[in-house]
Amino acid sequence: xxxxxxxxxxxxxxxxxxxxxxxxxxxxxxxxxxxxxxxxxxxxxxxxxxxxxxxxxxxxxxxxxxxxxxxxxxxxxxxxxxxxxxxxxxxxxxxxxxxxxxxxxxxxxxxxxxxxxxxxxxxxxxxxxxxxxxxxxxxxxxxxxxxxxxxxxxxxxxxxxxxxxxxxxxxxxxxxxxxxxxxxxxxxxxxxxxxxxxxxxxxxxxxxxxxxxxxxxxxxxxxxxxxxxxxxxxxxxxxxxxxxxxxxxxxxxxxxxxxxxxxxxxxxxxxxxxxxxxxxxxxxxxxxxxxxxxxxxxxxxxxxxxxxxxxxxxxxxxxxxxxxxxxxxxxxxxxxxxxxxxxxxxxxxxxxxxxxxxxxxxxxxxxxxxxxxxxxxxxxxxxxxxxxxxxxxxxxxxxxxxxxxxxxxxxx
Numbered sequence: 032x033x034x035x036x037x038x039x040x041x042x043x044x045x046x047x048x049x050x051x052x053x054x055x056x057x058x059x060x061x062x063x064x065x066x067x068x069x070x071x072x073x074x075x076x077x078x079x080x081x082x083x084x085x086x087x088x089x090x091x092x093x094x095x096x097x098x099x100x101x102x103x104x105x106x107x108x109x110x111x112x113x114x115x116x117x118x119x120x121x122x123x124x125x126x127x128x129x130x131x132x133x134x135x136x137x138x139x140x141x142x143x144x145x146x147x148x149x150x151x152x153x154x155x156x157x158x159x160x161x162x163x164x165x166x167x168x169x170x171x172x173x174x175x176x177x178x179x180x181x182x183x184x185x186x187x188x189x190x191x192x193x194x195x196x197x198x199x200x201x202x203x204x205x206x207x208x209x210x211x212x213x214x215x216x217x218x219x220x221x222x223x224x225x226x227x228x229x230x231x232x233x234x235x236x237x238x239x240x241x242x243x244x245x246x247x248x249x250x251x252x253x254x255x256x257x258x259x260x261x262x263x264x265x266x267x268x269x270x271x272x273x274x275x276x277x278x279x280x281x282x283x284x285x286x287x288x289x290x291x292x293x294x295x296x297x298x299x300x301x302x303x304x305x306x307x308x309x310x311x312x313x314x315x316x317x318x319x320x321x322x323x324x325x326x327x328x329x330x331x332x333x334x335x336x337x338x339x340x341x342x343x344x345x346x347x348x349x350x351x352x353x354x355x356x357x358x359x360x361x362x363x364x365x366x367x368x369x370x371x372x373x374x375x376x377x378x379x380x381x382x383x384x385x386x387x388x389x390x391x392x393x394x395x396x397x398x399x400x401x402x403x404x405x406x407x408x409x410x411x412x413x414x415x416x417x418x419x420x421x422x423x424x425x426x427x428x429x430x431x432x433x434x435x436x437x438x439x440x441x442x443x
Contacts, residue, residue, distance in 0.1 A: 088131055088153035091123055095149040103160070105142040105167060109133050112140060112160070121147045121156065128153060142167055170195035170248045177259065179241040179363035180292045182326070183233045186259075186361070196252045204252040205235050214260055221267045221281060222260075228282070230345035230356035232326070237285045237358020238263045266364060273371050286354050288362035288370045293322040294383070298365050300390045302374035303381070307392065310379050318348035326359040333385065334407075382406055 101119045103112055109132035117125035131153050132140070143164030147156060173193055177186055183205055184198075191198030204210055208226070211234055215222045225234060240262035246255060267281055274281060287308060295301045308318055321335040327344035340347070346355040378392040380399035384406040391406065393399040 088127055089123065090152050091120060091149040093150050097148060099147045099149065101145045101147055102167070103140075103142050103145065103164070105169065107140065107142060109140065116147070116156065119147070120149060121151070122153065128156075132157065168195065172248055173246050174243050175246050175255070176243045177239060177241045177361060179366070180289075180360045181239075181241065182360045183236050183239065186239055190252075190255065194246050194250070194255075195248070196250075196255065201252050201256070204256060205233060210253055210256075211235065214257065217257070218260060218264045221264050225282065228356055232346070232357070234357075235260070237289050237361055239361050240266060241361045241363055266367065270367070270371065273368075277371050279370070282357065283354055284367060284370050285358045285362060286356075288366040289358035289360045290318070290320050290322055290348075290355075291369055292360060292362040292366040294320060294381075295390060296388050298369065299374070301366055301369035302372065303376060303378070303392060304390070305369045305373035306376045307378050307381050309373055310376070312353065314379075315352060316379065317350075317352045318354070320348045323348040323355050323359055326355075 099119055099121055101115060101121065103115060107115070110129045113122065113125040113129035113132060116122045116128065122128045135157060140160055141163040143166055145159060145164035147159065151159075175190060175193060177189070181189075184202070187198040187201040187205070190196050190201050211222075211226060214235075215225065222238075228234075235256070239256065239259040242259075242262050244255065244258050244262075270281075274284070277284065279287065287305065290308070291301050291305050295304045308320075310316075311318055323346045324335050324339055324342065325331065327342050327346040328339060340349045343350065345351055346359065348355060376392070377394050380393045380396065380402075381390050382393075382399065382402045383390045391402045393402060
């Protein structure tokens with residue numbers, strides 16, 4: 032091969048090598064640019080995603096402490112809860128919070144009534160749900176038991192605790208004049224003239240018979256109360272012939288029976304106490320029942336004070352002679368029967384030993400005062416001494432603690 036030809040081949044090879052080198056260089060540069068762009072995109076997406084998640088799971092308004100009431104129904108899943116909280120304005124992003132609940136919650140999500148605020152983040156909200164809110168009452172078939180001697184307000188409380196009917200709604204219906212008028216058309220002979228009696232705390236007090244009643248989901252207060260009044264009407268109808276043995280009408284029988292219900296426990300004592308009250312009525316003596324005074328005060332306590340006796344109420348049987356205007360509770364059938372068939376006696380006074388439940392009877396005030404001193408005053412004095420002793424002991428303990436503190440302070 033000639034030198035010229037060889038030189039030509041070398042020049043061609045050199046040009047090709049240079050061309051390949053440039054191409055390789057540009058290829059490397061392009062790859063680096065692409066990789067750098069990808070990294071930047073990943074970083075941007077990562078940072079943006081981080082702030083997106085932080086914002087989505089963070090407080091809606093850190094400065095807003097206003098309470099937001101939210102109810103999470105029974106059977107709600109994570110998605111349901113996220114949607115409820117989003118609609119209430121408690122979380123920023125329902126979808127993100129849904130994922131957060133699913134990945135961070137190991138406990139069962141609890142239904143209930145909750146109080147949140149918009150300054151709470153996802154972690155705090157989840158903790159609140161895990162702790163549980165105020166339980167949701169599920170309206171279901173059940174039974175309601177009215178115990179002998181219960182008052183309307185106590186019955187309302189029992190109904191409110193066990194049914195979808197609130198205590199306030201129950202009381203409102205009991206006081207509803209239109210509803211009472213409707214009851215009078217249903218039970219005319221028993222309730223005739225009831226609304227004309229003056230001074231009644233509750234027109235229907237005493238007429239909600241103590242028994243167990245069926246409550247069905249969705250039942251109204253009117254339906255439940257009518258059921259209770261109907262039970263009293265059944266008793267009334269069964270006693271029509273017996274009522275001929277007393278000069279009291281049925282309302283008065285219920286009234287006296289409600290007092291007897293709380294004054295005596297055994298049937299024997301109920302009949303004897305009933306006889307005592309009849310004796311007092313016959314000679315014009317006031318009944319002087321502490322039970323009626325407590326009803327006038329709207330209180331439940333063991334002892335009645337002299338200041339309590341000054342309450343100006345037609346139910347105060349120390350201040351006003353005769354029967355109170357109406358029943359003070361729902362009496363049992365035994366108490367009603369004890370008023371119709373009392374144990375006639377010569378007693379005008381009685382006092383109960385609150386420790387044993389025994390009732391002691393007397394014909395004179397002197398005998399009665401001695402029994403009161405023995406079974407009431409002595410007990411009351413003992414209780415007061417115990418309370419005073421306890422108070423003094425607490426004061427002494429406090430003084431000793433203060434002395435120790437003073438000594439330690441001086442020592443220091």
